[in-house]
Amino acid sequence: MTKIRVFVVDDSAVVRQVTSEALSKAPDIEVIGTASDPLFALEKMTKAWPDVIVLDVEMPRMDGISFLKRIMKEHPTPTVICSSLTEQGAQTTLDALSAGAVEIITKPKSGVGDFLRDASSDLVRAVRAAARANLHRLARANAVPLPPSPKLTADAVLAARQAGRVAMPKTTDRVVAIGTSTGGTQALQAILTALPAVCPGMVVVQHMPEKFTAQFAQRLNQICAVEVREAKAGDRVIHGLVLIAPGGRHMMLKRNGAQYVVDVIDGPLVNRHRPSVDVLFRSVAQAAGQNALGIIMTGMGDDGARGLKEMRDAGAETVAEDESTCVVFGMPMEAIRLGAAKKILPLGAMASEIEHFL
Structure with missing residues (x-):
């Protein structure tokens, strides 16, 4: 078995040690080196280049972003960011x-060692996702399992629709629901910046840690014709508005008379995620039925595949991103395998599909 070769760059000796120990326990991963800053890392990596880099952001001599931009320009390499969980x-x-990192693992300012030990399975999954990333897509935008952890389905948050219940009739009020994970930040930016100000109301789950989604929404809002913001409970879904589920909370669509609104709630991890695409898609199937368009895009795992199938069964239009444009063809592949997608489209065709759904 060919192992995934990983290099860890962090100015904390504790983080380097604990991260290396956590990754080395996975039978398909080998840590080939560590460094306290990017310049030391470059010296070591030229002798044996890794398959994946685990990278801190704030470091001496050269910050992680400058290092990442250099790497993506000179020797594109899938990179997992391991960063402190702060607003700044x-x-x-x-x-x-935006510079090309594949995934984020957040670490607290204190108790980092204990945190990384607890989050070792997430770190391993992130490295595996990075190793499978489509580097061509990253550049243009710029396994052996562990013992299983509990993997709840959307039933843990929202009950499935009872058999025999009829989906709501078709109306002129439309909703677009998007679910994505690894590589999704770049993909969402590509779609939303291509949309005109007048487009269907949209609800989005992007797998992202708490505190990051507000900044992500603000950044998109600055560069898009549509309005983009982090969702709050009770927000209406209206034309020209994109609501992004907050990190660490589930988002569900509900019908309030003739209006669509979102609910934002706590709850268990579903498919190891909160927010979960399956939770959103199931709620859209129940609240909007054939008045909805569901899109599942790049991401590792299968979150959203079953929810998209529920949307299709309820009469919704459903789309999966084509493998040719995915950074990681995991979530769309599972949706296609389940027969959840009516269409399979490349990323460049998504904006037109949404615009014409109005």
Whole structure:
């Protein structure tokens, strides 16, 4: 078995040690080196280049973003950002995603060692996702399992529709629901910046940690004709508005008379995620039925696949992103396998599909 070769760059000796120990426990991962800053890392990596880099953002001599931009230009390499969970750090980490990082693992300012030990399975999954990333897509935008952790379905948050219940009739009020994960920040930016100000109301789950989604929404709002903001409970879904589920909370669509609104709630991890695409898609199937368009895009795992199938069964239009444009063809692949997608489209065709759904 060929192992995933990983290099860890962090100015904290504790983080380097704990991260290396956590990754080395996975039988398909080998940590080939560590460094306290990017310049030391470059010296070591030229002798043995890794498959994946685990990278801190704030470091001496050269910051992580400058290092990442250099790497993506000279030797594109899938990179997982391991960054502190702060409002200021959120903006910096989003810069890293824009520079080509594949995934985010958040770490607290204190108790880092214990945190990384507890989050070791998330770190391993992130490295595996990065190793499978489509580097061509990253550049243009710029396994052996662990013992299983509990993987709840959307039933843990929202009950499935009872058999025999009829989906609501078709109306002129339309909703677009999008679910995405690894590589999704770049993909969402590509779609939303291509949309005109007048388009269907949209609800979005992007797998992203708490505190990062508000900054992400603000950044998109600055560059898009549509309005983009982090969702709050009770927000209406209206034309020209994109609501992004807050990190650490589930978002569901509800019908309030003739209007659509969102509810934002706590709850268990579903498919190891909160927010979960399956929770959103199931709620859209129940609240909007054939008045909805569901789109599942790049991401590792299968979150959203079953929910998209429920949307299709309820009469909704459903789309999966084509493998050719995915950073990671996991979530769309599972949706296609389940027969959940009526259409399979490349990323460049998504904006037109949404615009014509109005």
